[in-house]
Amino acid sequence: MKKLLAALLFVSSSAHAITGNELLASLENKEPGVRVYGLGYISAVADMTRGTIQCPNPNVTYGQAQDVVIKFVKENPEIRHFPASQIVTFILKQTWPCKGEI
Incomplete structure (x- = not known):
């Protein structure tokens, strides 16, 4: 787990x-517009x-990545x-x- 945390500190993106926490909250939201935001976020980083x-x-589809x-x-x-x-x-x-890179 320490390697995971260290890696997250060094991975960057401009999203x-x-x-x-906010990403997961949007993905678990029952309101379609809010859920789509989270799914779109993952797709954009991908x-x-x-x-x-x-x-x-x-x-590989966006659905698989999500x-x-x-x-x-x-x-x-x-x-x-x-x-x-960084997480995505x-x-x-x-x-x-x-x-x-394996």
């Missing part, structure tokens, strides 16, 4: 600064990092205070590393 930081198979992020954030409450962009980037990179 709007919200925390993992787009910004695709091919440079994370390299998923071309057949599922992976949601699962990780729910299962790791100790990291939710970090910026959501870290998760996507760990899930779909680029060649030579």
Whole structure:
């Protein structure tokens, strides 16, 4: 877990600064407009990092990326205070590393 926390400190992105807590709250919100914000946030970070930081198979969908992020954030409450962009980037990179970065 220490490696995870250290990695989160060094991963950066230019996405709007919200925390993992705020991201999860939007994803769990029953109001469609609020939930779409969280899903769009994950998709935007995925787009910004695709091919440079994370390299998923071309057949990987936004839905898969969203599922992976949601699962990780729910299962790791100790990291939710970090910026959501760092959390999402870290998760996507760990899930779909680029060649030579495993």
